[in-house]
Amino acid sequence: MNLIKFRTYYEPLIQQEMAQLILSLSIPDSLKESMHYSLQAGGKRIRPILLLAVLHELSDKEHPEALKVAAAIEMIHTYSLIHDDLPSMDDDDLRRGMPTNHKVFGEAVAILAGDALLTYSFGIVARLQEVSSDDKVRLIDLMSVSAGAEGMVGGQVLDIEGEEKQLTLEELEQVHRLKTGALLTYSILAGGILAQASDEEIIALSQFGQHLGLAFQIQDDILDITGTSEELGKTAGKDESSEKSTYPSLLTLPKAKEKLNFHAAEAVNALEKLKGEKTLLVQLTQLIVQRKS
């Protein structure tokens, strides 16, 4: 399977699944529009694609509810972007080239739309029909850890606090492990759980996720320097102008690229421990390293 074909096939389905999940809710119009707006604002859908790709590589049949779990994870990612963009956080007016949620719906509804997306994602998993209760509990447990204080939310706190000081490389890595890595790794593990992966496969997937998450974030830091605002759909050079600690600022740009390649290679190494095809996941790793936005 070729990644371009795979994404072309699944991206509209992910979009459609999220739209259906939101439209099926009996909720106030403004809340529905606000939730829908940010979910449909585009983005690379890397987390859902990772889940679906892992499932595709590890299982010989499609899972009837994989799209629901993929959509739930994208909802968590989207809620985190809505909250991160708020004036009291990163204060961003643009996201993916469009006005941020609070610019369109106001801060109060934006905060609540984020809260609602987060809450809904747990309900979506709890209401799956074709997954055992044991596996649903496992998916929810890991989702809570990855998205919460010990994962993404904790990383966001460290990131905010890190803006005011020079971080060491270890501290910077910890920020990213939590802020970006935890949910990326969760997407991969969720694919493994749905595919009934063995314990060994889960360990390999976890290692793959951790290296991929760091590679993703290093490339993010590099793009902030080498990319244009047009390519990125957000203001380029923001890290540098705010004197934020990044891989290039701590290591120089060439050394950051070396580190990116190291983690990409380690990610691919981790895949060696999985049986069967790994083409899609190798291509996804390359995509993350080579992406321009």
Add this chain to the structure above:
Amino acid sequence: MNLIKFRTYYEPLIQQEMAQLILSLSIPDSLKESMHYSLQAGGKRIRPILLLAVLHELSDKEHPEALKVAAAIEMIHTYSLIHDDLPSMDDDDLRRGMPTNHKVFGEAVAILAGDALLTYSFGIVARLQEVSSDDKVRLIDLMSVSAGAEGMVGGQVLDIEGEEKQLTLEELEQVHRLKTGALLTYSILAGGILAQASDEEIIALSQFGQHLGLAFQIQDDILDITGTSEELGKTAGKDESSEKSTYPSLLTLPKAKEKLNFHAAEAVNALEKLKGEKTLLVQLTQLIVQRKS
């Protein structure tokens, strides 16, 4: 069992359970302090007490993990208060007589502490040891509905939008059913689920919760007029000065009191359908009607 004794026994245990659950997390200090601050800021602990009281009435033995579920629900309630108090929402400086979370920790950390409490509450339920996976999934499913867009968060959106217009009594009731009633009812149902209640008992508990939730909110509206800021631990008369639609403003104060008594009586009626002792729940209903804060 007497409600005063019951509360005196359980309130410190609830407090301790929440503290342990937060202190056990490996997370940034500021985030931990912010989460802990609002959880320990007092409050009536009505939701945890409701859960524990239902369990006490319906089951002849204590449940080893009821306090964990009770703590998780109080975390959801607390996150909703932290977000509600934000400048872009109700803009409150005081809560339970103490500075609100964002006044102490700043808006960014306050938003994230709320996000973390919400996320953690699902994880706490998912990690219970003495509850079957089926029941955990049921608890999580209902938790998501009660706390989310179709419940509490939706109610908060309606409440904000209602500030700008005169609501009908039906619209006001819908706001409260969602904003306060949904999570109160969930606390009651969670007690029922942990007690292995029958379907009929769950229906009766659900009716009890719906009337109790409305009674609770009507009394809240009444106290805003008849209470003092000192008693309430928050600014009294706020609804009136902001011309907010409330039961007294739509119905007059005496008629609002009548409606309060009606829902309290219906709540007690619903309890008739349960076997065994109902003393605690009847006393809790009286407490909610007669409370001064």
